[in-house]
Amino acid sequence: MSIDAAARYAESHEYAKLEGSLVLVGISDHAQEELGDIVFVELPKAGKLLAKGQVFGTVESVKAASDLYMPVSGEVSEVNPALQADAGLVNREPYRKGWMIKVKPSNICDLDALLSAEAYGKSIGEA
Amino acid sequence: MAPFAGYDMPISYPTGAIEEHSITRRAAGLFDIDHMGQFEISGKGADAFVARMVSAKTSDMASPQARYSLLLDEEGLVLDDLFVYKMPGSWWIVVNATNRHADFQWFSAHLTKDVHLADRSDDTYMIAVQGPRALELLERSSGTKVSETGRFCWSNISLGGAPVLFGRTGYTGEDGGELFFPADKALYVWETLLARGLSFGIETMPIGLAARDSLRFEAGMPLHGHEISPSINAIEAGFRWACDFGKDFIGKQALLSLIEAGPARRLVGIEVEGGVPREGYEVIDRDGVVIGRCVAGMYCPTVKKYAANAFVLKEFAKEGQPLEVRIRGQGRTARVVKRPLYIPAYRR
Structure with missing residues:
Protein backbone atom coordinates (compact mmCIF):
# COMPACT_ATOMS: atom_id res chain seq x y z
CA MET A 1 0.00 0.00 0.00
CA SER A 2 1.39 3.40 -0.91
CA ILE A 3 0.39 6.97 -0.18
CA ASP A 4 1.73 9.62 -2.50
CA ALA A 5 3.27 12.15 -0.13
CA ALA A 6 2.93 14.94 -2.70
CA ALA A 7 -0.84 14.57 -2.93
CA ARG A 8 -3.73 15.60 -0.70
CA TYR A 9 -6.72 13.39 -0.09
CA ALA A 10 -10.49 13.51 0.24
CA GLU A 11 -12.20 11.35 2.85
CA SER A 12 -13.90 9.61 -0.07
CA HIS A 13 -10.39 8.46 -1.15
CA GLU A 14 -9.79 10.65 -4.19
CA TYR A 15 -6.42 12.33 -4.30
CA ALA A 16 -5.59 15.79 -5.66
CA LYS A 17 -2.06 16.63 -6.66
CA LEU A 18 -0.93 20.02 -7.86
CA GLU A 19 0.96 19.87 -11.14
CA GLY A 20 1.83 23.37 -12.31
CA SER A 21 -1.48 25.19 -12.45
CA LEU A 22 -3.57 22.03 -12.75
CA VAL A 23 -4.77 19.50 -10.17
CA LEU A 24 -4.34 15.86 -11.04
CA VAL A 25 -7.19 13.73 -9.65
CA GLY A 26 -7.44 9.98 -9.15
CA ILE A 27 -8.12 7.47 -6.41
CA SER A 28 -5.69 6.36 -3.73
CA ASP A 29 -3.84 3.07 -3.68
CA HIS A 30 -5.92 2.13 -0.64
CA ALA A 31 -9.13 2.81 -2.60
CA GLN A 32 -8.14 0.73 -5.60
CA GLU A 33 -7.17 -2.10 -3.28
CA GLU A 34 -10.52 -1.95 -1.49
CA LEU A 35 -12.39 -1.92 -4.80
CA GLY A 36 -10.56 -4.86 -6.31
CA ASP A 37 -10.06 -5.28 -10.05
CA ILE A 38 -11.29 -2.21 -11.88
CA VAL A 39 -12.94 -2.96 -15.21
CA PHE A 40 -14.39 0.36 -16.33
CA VAL A 41 -14.00 4.05 -15.56
CA GLU A 42 -16.60 6.56 -16.65
CA LEU A 43 -15.29 10.12 -16.79
CA PRO A 44 -16.71 13.53 -17.74
CA LYS A 45 -15.88 15.40 -20.91
CA ALA A 46 -13.17 18.03 -20.83
CA GLY A 47 -14.64 21.47 -20.28
CA LYS A 48 -17.14 20.41 -17.66
CA LEU A 49 -17.43 22.64 -14.61
CA LEU A 50 -17.90 20.80 -11.34
CA ALA A 51 -18.01 21.84 -7.72
CA LYS A 52 -16.08 20.20 -4.96
CA GLY A 53 -18.02 17.16 -3.72
CA GLN A 54 -19.94 16.70 -6.99
CA VAL A 55 -19.81 13.35 -8.76
CA PHE A 56 -17.39 13.51 -11.67
CA GLY A 57 -17.52 9.90 -12.73
CA THR A 58 -17.89 6.30 -11.79
CA VAL A 59 -15.38 3.55 -11.24
CA GLU A 60 -16.64 0.04 -11.88
CA SER A 61 -14.85 -2.82 -10.20
CA VAL A 62 -15.62 -6.49 -10.60
CA LYS A 63 -17.77 -6.14 -7.48
CA ALA A 64 -19.64 -2.86 -7.84
CA ALA A 65 -19.95 0.62 -9.26
CA SER A 66 -18.73 3.50 -7.09
CA ASP A 67 -19.12 7.23 -7.58
CA LEU A 68 -16.10 9.50 -7.82
CA TYR A 69 -16.26 12.90 -6.12
CA MET A 70 -14.47 16.11 -7.02
CA PRO A 71 -11.84 16.85 -4.38
CA VAL A 72 -11.68 20.46 -5.60
CA SER A 73 -13.97 22.75 -7.61
CA GLY A 74 -13.00 23.61 -11.13
CA GLU A 75 -13.08 22.86 -14.83
CA VAL A 76 -12.10 19.48 -16.16
CA SER A 77 -9.28 20.31 -18.52
CA GLU A 78 -8.15 16.83 -19.48
CA VAL A 79 -9.36 13.25 -19.13
CA ASN A 80 -6.97 10.29 -19.07
CA PRO A 81 -7.57 8.64 -22.45
CA ALA A 82 -5.59 5.50 -21.51
CA LEU A 83 -8.28 4.35 -19.04
CA GLN A 84 -10.75 3.64 -21.84
CA ALA A 85 -8.58 0.83 -23.14
CA ASP A 86 -7.11 -0.29 -19.82
CA ALA A 87 -9.05 0.53 -16.67
CA GLY A 88 -6.65 -1.74 -14.77
CA LEU A 89 -4.10 1.11 -14.81
CA VAL A 90 -6.00 2.48 -11.81
CA ASN A 91 -5.12 -0.73 -9.93
CA ARG A 92 -1.52 -0.89 -11.08
CA GLU A 93 -0.46 2.74 -11.00
CA PRO A 94 -3.10 4.79 -9.20
CA TYR A 95 -0.88 7.86 -8.78
CA ARG A 96 0.79 7.73 -12.17
CA LYS A 97 -0.65 6.22 -15.34
CA GLY A 98 -3.95 5.57 -13.54
CA TRP A 99 -4.82 9.24 -12.99
CA MET A 100 -8.36 10.16 -14.00
CA ILE A 101 -8.81 13.86 -14.69
CA LYS A 102 -6.88 17.11 -14.63
CA VAL A 103 -8.75 20.03 -13.14
CA LYS A 104 -8.23 23.76 -13.54
CA PRO A 105 -9.12 24.70 -9.97
CA SER A 106 -11.51 27.60 -9.40
CA ASN A 107 -10.29 27.98 -5.85
CA ILE A 108 -6.82 26.78 -5.04
CA CYS A 109 -7.68 26.91 -1.32
CA ASP A 110 -9.82 23.80 -1.84
CA LEU A 111 -6.59 21.85 -1.70
CA ASP A 112 -5.81 23.03 1.80
CA ALA A 113 -9.13 21.69 3.04
CA LEU A 114 -8.15 18.17 2.01
CA LEU A 115 -6.27 15.71 4.21
CA SER A 116 -2.51 15.72 4.13
CA ALA A 117 -0.83 12.46 3.12
CA GLU A 118 -0.03 11.84 6.77
CA ALA A 119 -3.55 12.55 7.99
CA TYR A 120 -4.99 10.39 5.22
CA GLY A 121 -2.65 7.56 6.17
CA LYS A 122 -3.90 7.76 9.74
CA SER A 123 -7.53 7.83 8.60
CA ILE A 124 -7.13 4.53 6.79
CA GLY A 125 -5.21 2.97 9.64
CA GLU A 126 -1.72 3.22 8.19
CA ALA A 127 0.96 4.08 10.72
CA MET B 1 -16.75 5.09 -2.35
CA ALA B 2 -18.69 2.43 -0.55
CA PRO B 3 -17.06 -0.70 0.84
CA PHE B 4 -18.38 -4.02 -0.36
CA ALA B 5 -19.09 -6.50 2.39
CA GLY B 6 -21.49 -9.04 3.79
CA TYR B 7 -20.03 -12.24 2.29
CA ASP B 8 -18.78 -15.21 4.17
CA MET B 9 -16.80 -16.50 1.22
CA PRO B 10 -14.00 -14.69 -0.51
CA ILE B 11 -15.11 -12.60 -3.47
CA SER B 12 -11.52 -12.91 -4.53
CA TYR B 13 -8.25 -14.10 -3.06
CA PRO B 14 -5.24 -11.76 -2.96
CA THR B 15 -4.55 -12.85 -6.55
CA GLY B 16 -7.48 -10.71 -7.76
CA ALA B 17 -10.64 -11.73 -9.58
CA ILE B 18 -9.46 -11.15 -13.14
CA GLU B 19 -6.17 -12.97 -12.69
CA GLU B 20 -8.03 -15.83 -10.96
CA HIS B 21 -10.29 -16.06 -13.99
CA SER B 22 -7.27 -16.15 -16.31
CA ILE B 23 -5.46 -18.79 -14.25
CA THR B 24 -8.49 -21.08 -14.52
CA ARG B 25 -8.55 -20.56 -18.29
CA ARG B 26 -4.82 -21.27 -18.69
CA ALA B 27 -3.83 -23.70 -15.89
CA ALA B 28 -5.76 -24.88 -12.81
CA GLY B 29 -8.11 -23.24 -10.34
CA LEU B 30 -9.25 -24.62 -6.99
CA PHE B 31 -12.79 -23.82 -5.91
CA ASP B 32 -14.02 -24.32 -2.37
CA ILE B 33 -17.59 -25.38 -3.07
CA ASP B 34 -18.43 -27.09 0.18
CA HIS B 35 -21.59 -25.01 0.38
CA MET B 36 -23.09 -27.32 -2.26
CA SER B 108 -39.23 -35.20 1.27
CA ALA B 109 -42.74 -33.99 0.47
CA HIS B 110 -42.86 -36.22 -2.61
CA LEU B 111 -41.22 -39.24 -1.04
CA THR B 112 -42.84 -42.63 -1.55
CA LYS B 113 -42.73 -45.51 0.94
CA ASP B 114 -40.02 -47.51 -0.80
CA VAL B 115 -37.56 -44.60 -1.13
CA HIS B 116 -34.98 -43.48 1.36
CA LEU B 117 -33.69 -39.89 1.30
CA ALA B 118 -30.71 -38.66 3.29
CA ASP B 119 -28.97 -35.29 3.43
CA ARG B 120 -25.21 -36.01 3.28
CA SER B 121 -24.17 -32.38 2.95
CA ASP B 122 -22.58 -32.00 6.37
CA ASP B 123 -20.37 -35.10 6.04
CA THR B 124 -19.30 -34.35 2.49
CA TYR B 125 -16.81 -31.74 1.35
CA MET B 126 -16.59 -30.52 -2.23
CA ILE B 127 -13.71 -28.91 -4.06
CA ALA B 128 -13.71 -28.23 -7.79
CA VAL B 129 -10.50 -28.40 -9.79
CA GLN B 130 -10.91 -26.68 -13.13
CA GLY B 131 -8.71 -25.63 -16.00
CA PRO B 132 -6.78 -27.03 -18.96
CA ARG B 133 -4.18 -28.49 -16.56
CA ALA B 134 -6.67 -29.66 -13.91
CA LEU B 135 -6.69 -33.29 -15.03
CA GLU B 136 -2.90 -33.36 -15.18
CA LEU B 137 -2.79 -32.04 -11.61
CA LEU B 138 -5.27 -34.64 -10.40
CA GLU B 139 -3.64 -37.43 -12.37
CA ARG B 140 -0.18 -36.77 -10.97
CA SER B 141 -1.51 -36.12 -7.46
CA SER B 142 -3.61 -39.28 -7.30
CA GLY B 143 -1.62 -41.63 -9.50
CA THR B 144 -4.90 -42.43 -11.25
CA LYS B 145 -5.64 -41.80 -14.91
CA VAL B 146 -8.61 -39.51 -14.30
CA SER B 147 -8.56 -38.50 -17.96
CA GLU B 148 -9.90 -41.99 -18.68
CA THR B 149 -13.03 -41.12 -16.72
CA GLY B 150 -15.44 -39.92 -19.39
CA ARG B 151 -16.97 -36.49 -19.34
CA PHE B 152 -20.03 -36.46 -17.06
CA CYS B 153 -18.85 -39.66 -15.40
CA TRP B 154 -17.25 -40.30 -12.01
CA SER B 155 -14.56 -42.53 -10.55
CA ASN B 156 -12.92 -43.24 -7.20
CA ILE B 157 -9.47 -41.86 -6.64
CA SER B 158 -7.18 -41.27 -3.69
CA LEU B 159 -5.50 -37.96 -2.89
CA GLY B 160 -2.68 -38.23 -0.39
CA GLY B 161 -4.46 -41.21 1.11
CA ALA B 162 -7.88 -39.55 1.31
CA PRO B 163 -10.70 -41.35 -0.54
CA VAL B 164 -12.15 -39.01 -3.15
CA LEU B 165 -14.98 -39.35 -5.61
CA PHE B 166 -14.00 -37.55 -8.80
CA GLY B 167 -16.83 -36.31 -11.03
CA ARG B 168 -15.70 -35.02 -14.40
CA THR B 169 -18.00 -32.03 -14.39
CA GLY B 170 -17.61 -28.37 -13.64
CA TYR B 171 -18.92 -24.87 -13.75
CA THR B 172 -16.26 -22.90 -15.60
CA GLY B 173 -16.28 -24.10 -19.21
CA GLU B 174 -12.92 -25.80 -18.62
CA ASP B 175 -12.08 -29.46 -18.27
CA GLY B 176 -11.51 -30.81 -14.77
CA GLY B 177 -13.69 -32.16 -12.07
CA GLU B 178 -15.51 -31.85 -8.82
CA LEU B 179 -14.20 -33.78 -5.83
CA PHE B 180 -16.36 -35.26 -3.08
CA PHE B 181 -14.71 -36.54 0.08
CA PRO B 182 -15.16 -36.79 3.87
CA ALA B 183 -15.49 -33.32 5.39
CA ASP B 184 -12.71 -33.88 7.93
CA LYS B 185 -10.19 -34.09 5.05
CA ALA B 186 -11.10 -30.67 3.64
CA LEU B 187 -8.01 -28.70 4.57
CA TYR B 188 -5.75 -31.66 3.85
CA VAL B 189 -7.03 -32.16 0.29
CA TRP B 190 -6.99 -28.42 -0.41
CA GLU B 191 -3.41 -28.01 0.77
CA THR B 192 -2.29 -31.21 -0.92
CA LEU B 193 -3.53 -29.98 -4.29
CA LEU B 194 -1.89 -26.57 -3.88
CA ALA B 195 1.39 -28.18 -2.80
CA ARG B 196 1.37 -30.72 -5.64
CA GLY B 197 0.61 -27.98 -8.14
CA LEU B 198 3.66 -26.12 -6.89
CA SER B 199 5.95 -29.15 -6.95
CA PHE B 200 4.77 -30.30 -10.40
CA GLY B 201 5.10 -26.80 -11.84
CA ILE B 202 1.38 -26.66 -12.58
CA GLU B 203 0.11 -23.18 -11.78
CA THR B 204 -2.68 -23.85 -9.24
CA MET B 205 -4.50 -21.13 -7.33
CA PRO B 206 -7.61 -20.74 -5.16
CA ILE B 207 -10.43 -19.02 -7.01
CA GLY B 208 -13.03 -16.76 -5.38
CA LEU B 209 -16.68 -16.10 -6.05
CA ALA B 210 -16.21 -13.23 -8.49
CA ALA B 211 -14.06 -15.26 -10.88
CA ARG B 212 -16.35 -18.25 -10.48
CA ASP B 213 -19.20 -16.03 -11.62
CA SER B 214 -17.36 -14.61 -14.64
CA LEU B 215 -16.12 -18.09 -15.65
CA ARG B 216 -19.58 -19.64 -15.55
CA PHE B 217 -21.11 -16.57 -17.20
CA GLU B 218 -18.76 -16.66 -20.19
CA ALA B 219 -19.39 -20.39 -20.57
CA GLY B 220 -23.17 -19.84 -20.64
CA MET B 221 -23.94 -21.72 -17.44
CA PRO B 222 -26.85 -20.52 -15.31
CA LEU B 223 -26.66 -19.34 -11.72
CA HIS B 224 -29.78 -20.07 -9.72
CA GLY B 225 -31.39 -16.83 -8.63
CA HIS B 226 -30.33 -15.19 -11.89
CA GLU B 227 -30.86 -17.00 -15.21
CA ILE B 228 -33.11 -19.53 -13.47
CA SER B 229 -35.25 -19.11 -10.37
CA PRO B 230 -38.66 -19.96 -8.90
CA SER B 231 -40.07 -17.05 -10.93
CA ILE B 232 -38.54 -18.23 -14.23
CA ASN B 233 -39.78 -21.23 -16.19
CA ALA B 234 -37.50 -23.71 -17.92
CA ILE B 235 -38.68 -22.84 -21.43
CA GLU B 236 -38.10 -19.07 -21.36
CA ALA B 237 -34.69 -19.75 -19.78
CA GLY B 238 -33.82 -22.00 -22.73
CA PHE B 239 -33.64 -25.31 -20.86
CA ARG B 240 -35.89 -27.45 -23.03
CA TRP B 241 -32.79 -29.57 -23.71
CA ALA B 242 -32.58 -30.52 -20.03
CA CYS B 243 -36.13 -31.87 -19.98
CA ASP B 244 -37.13 -35.38 -21.05
CA PHE B 245 -40.63 -35.14 -22.45
CA GLY B 246 -40.66 -38.90 -23.02
CA LYS B 247 -41.26 -39.45 -19.30
CA ASP B 248 -43.47 -38.04 -16.57
CA PHE B 249 -41.85 -35.45 -14.33
CA ILE B 250 -43.07 -32.66 -12.10
CA GLY B 251 -43.67 -29.59 -14.24
CA LYS B 252 -43.95 -31.45 -17.56
CA GLN B 253 -47.58 -30.53 -18.28
CA ALA B 254 -46.93 -26.86 -17.58
CA LEU B 255 -43.89 -26.88 -19.84
CA LEU B 256 -45.85 -28.48 -22.68
CA SER B 257 -48.45 -25.71 -22.42
CA LEU B 258 -45.70 -23.09 -22.35
CA ILE B 259 -44.11 -24.56 -25.45
CA GLU B 260 -47.45 -24.56 -27.24
CA ALA B 261 -48.26 -20.97 -26.28
CA GLY B 262 -44.68 -19.80 -26.88
CA PRO B 263 -42.90 -17.96 -24.09
CA ALA B 264 -43.54 -14.21 -23.87
CA ARG B 265 -39.93 -13.51 -22.94
CA ARG B 266 -36.60 -15.14 -23.62
CA LEU B 267 -33.22 -15.28 -21.96
CA VAL B 268 -30.63 -13.64 -24.22
CA GLY B 269 -27.02 -12.60 -24.07
CA ILE B 270 -26.38 -8.89 -24.57
CA GLU B 271 -23.14 -7.13 -25.33
CA VAL B 272 -22.87 -3.55 -24.10
CA GLU B 273 -20.61 -0.65 -25.04
CA GLY B 274 -19.61 2.09 -22.65
CA GLY B 275 -20.37 0.63 -19.27
CA VAL B 276 -20.78 -2.44 -17.13
CA PRO B 277 -24.27 -3.91 -17.25
CA ARG B 278 -25.37 -5.41 -13.94
CA GLU B 279 -28.22 -7.35 -12.43
CA GLY B 280 -31.45 -5.37 -12.31
CA TYR B 281 -30.56 -2.89 -15.05
CA GLU B 282 -33.33 -2.18 -17.54
CA VAL B 283 -33.10 -3.19 -21.18
CA ILE B 284 -34.80 -0.63 -23.42
CA ASP B 285 -35.64 -0.38 -27.08
CA ARG B 286 -34.58 2.57 -29.23
CA ASP B 287 -37.66 4.51 -28.10
CA GLY B 288 -36.75 4.14 -24.45
CA VAL B 289 -39.47 1.59 -23.70
CA VAL B 290 -38.45 -1.03 -21.14
CA ILE B 291 -38.52 -4.42 -22.86
CA GLY B 292 -36.54 -6.48 -20.35
CA ARG B 293 -34.17 -6.60 -17.45
CA CYS B 294 -30.66 -7.90 -16.84
CA VAL B 295 -30.37 -10.88 -14.49
CA ALA B 296 -26.57 -10.89 -14.51
CA GLY B 297 -23.91 -8.73 -16.07
CA MET B 298 -20.22 -8.06 -15.84
CA TYR B 299 -16.90 -7.59 -17.55
CA CYS B 300 -15.88 -10.87 -19.18
CA PRO B 301 -12.09 -11.20 -18.89
CA THR B 302 -11.46 -13.90 -21.53
CA VAL B 303 -13.59 -12.48 -24.31
CA LYS B 304 -12.85 -8.93 -23.09
CA LYS B 305 -16.43 -7.73 -23.33
CA TYR B 306 -19.04 -6.11 -21.14
CA ALA B 307 -22.02 -8.43 -21.29
CA ALA B 308 -25.29 -9.27 -19.60
CA ASN B 309 -27.86 -11.99 -19.57
CA ALA B 310 -31.36 -10.56 -19.72
CA PHE B 311 -34.93 -11.62 -20.14
CA VAL B 312 -36.43 -9.62 -22.99
CA LEU B 313 -39.75 -9.71 -24.83
CA LYS B 314 -39.49 -12.40 -27.49
CA GLU B 315 -39.71 -9.89 -30.37
CA PHE B 316 -36.37 -8.51 -29.21
CA ALA B 317 -34.62 -11.83 -28.69
CA LYS B 318 -33.09 -12.28 -32.16
CA GLU B 319 -29.33 -12.36 -32.47
CA GLY B 320 -28.04 -9.00 -33.61
CA GLN B 321 -31.09 -7.12 -32.31
CA PRO B 322 -30.00 -3.58 -31.38
CA LEU B 323 -31.03 -2.55 -27.87
CA GLU B 324 -29.93 -0.31 -25.07
CA VAL B 325 -29.13 -1.04 -21.47
CA ARG B 326 -29.84 1.75 -19.01
CA ILE B 327 -26.74 2.37 -16.94
CA ARG B 328 -27.09 5.09 -14.31
CA GLY B 329 -29.97 6.65 -16.17
CA GLN B 330 -28.34 6.62 -19.58
CA GLY B 331 -29.12 4.26 -22.44
CA ARG B 332 -25.97 2.48 -23.61
CA THR B 333 -25.61 0.83 -27.00
CA ALA B 334 -26.17 -2.91 -26.83
CA ARG B 335 -27.11 -5.84 -29.02
CA VAL B 336 -28.24 -9.41 -28.62
CA VAL B 337 -25.36 -11.85 -29.07
CA LYS B 338 -25.02 -15.58 -29.30
CA ARG B 339 -24.59 -17.47 -26.02
CA PRO B 340 -22.28 -18.74 -24.75
CA LEU B 341 -19.55 -16.15 -25.22
CA TYR B 342 -16.98 -18.88 -24.52
CA ILE B 343 -17.47 -22.43 -25.80
CA PRO B 344 -17.07 -24.89 -22.90
CA ALA B 345 -14.34 -27.52 -23.20
CA TYR B 346 -16.82 -30.39 -23.38
CA ARG B 347 -18.33 -28.91 -26.56
CA ARG B 348 -15.03 -28.23 -28.30
Missing part, protein backbone atom coordinates in the same frame (compact mmCIF):
# COMPACT_ATOMS: atom_id res chain seq x y z
CA GLY B 37 -25.53 -29.85 -0.82
CA GLN B 38 -25.62 -33.59 -1.46
CA PHE B 39 -28.63 -35.88 -1.06
CA GLU B 40 -28.54 -39.64 -1.28
CA ILE B 41 -31.58 -41.42 -2.62
CA SER B 42 -31.88 -45.18 -2.32
CA GLY B 43 -34.42 -47.97 -2.00
CA LYS B 44 -36.50 -50.02 -4.39
CA GLY B 45 -38.46 -47.06 -5.67
CA ALA B 46 -35.44 -44.74 -6.07
CA ASP B 47 -35.21 -44.96 -9.89
CA ALA B 48 -38.86 -44.08 -10.40
CA PHE B 49 -38.71 -41.38 -7.73
CA VAL B 50 -35.68 -39.64 -9.23
CA ALA B 51 -37.16 -39.88 -12.72
CA ARG B 52 -40.33 -38.14 -11.55
CA MET B 53 -38.55 -35.47 -9.48
CA VAL B 54 -35.97 -34.18 -11.96
CA SER B 55 -36.45 -32.94 -15.52
CA ALA B 56 -33.61 -34.77 -17.27
CA LYS B 57 -33.72 -38.29 -18.61
CA THR B 58 -32.47 -40.69 -15.96
CA SER B 59 -33.84 -44.05 -17.13
CA ASP B 60 -30.85 -44.60 -19.42
CA MET B 61 -28.29 -43.69 -16.76
CA ALA B 62 -25.97 -46.29 -15.32
CA SER B 63 -23.19 -46.03 -12.77
CA PRO B 64 -20.78 -44.14 -13.17
CA GLN B 65 -22.74 -41.49 -15.07
CA ALA B 66 -23.67 -37.98 -13.97
CA ARG B 67 -26.09 -35.57 -15.62
CA TYR B 68 -27.27 -31.98 -15.37
CA SER B 69 -30.92 -31.49 -14.55
CA LEU B 70 -33.49 -29.01 -13.32
CA LEU B 71 -35.78 -29.34 -10.34
CA LEU B 72 -39.15 -27.90 -11.34
CA ASP B 73 -42.41 -27.21 -9.58
CA GLU B 74 -45.82 -28.05 -11.05
CA GLU B 75 -45.82 -24.77 -12.98
CA GLY B 76 -42.50 -25.52 -14.65
CA LEU B 77 -40.69 -22.89 -12.56
CA VAL B 78 -37.10 -23.65 -11.65
CA LEU B 79 -36.65 -24.53 -7.96
CA ASP B 80 -33.01 -25.41 -8.53
CA ASP B 81 -30.54 -26.89 -10.95
CA LEU B 82 -28.59 -29.94 -9.92
CA PHE B 83 -26.29 -32.73 -10.87
CA VAL B 84 -27.64 -36.24 -10.70
CA TYR B 85 -25.06 -38.98 -10.11
CA LYS B 86 -25.91 -42.62 -10.64
CA MET B 87 -24.14 -44.74 -8.04
CA PRO B 88 -24.22 -48.49 -7.63
CA GLY B 89 -27.53 -48.98 -5.83
CA SER B 90 -28.30 -45.32 -5.19
CA TRP B 91 -28.55 -41.82 -6.60
CA TRP B 92 -26.53 -38.82 -5.49
CA ILE B 93 -28.08 -35.40 -6.05
CA VAL B 94 -25.88 -32.30 -5.85
CA VAL B 95 -27.85 -29.13 -5.14
CA ASN B 96 -27.11 -25.44 -4.67
CA ALA B 97 -26.26 -24.22 -1.18
CA THR B 98 -28.99 -21.63 -0.88
CA ASN B 99 -31.63 -24.16 -1.93
CA ARG B 100 -30.41 -27.10 0.13
CA HIS B 101 -33.11 -26.99 2.78
CA ALA B 102 -35.93 -26.05 0.42
CA ASP B 103 -34.85 -28.80 -2.01
CA PHE B 104 -34.68 -31.34 0.78
CA GLN B 105 -38.21 -30.42 1.87
CA TRP B 106 -39.40 -30.66 -1.73
CA PHE B 107 -37.90 -34.13 -2.15
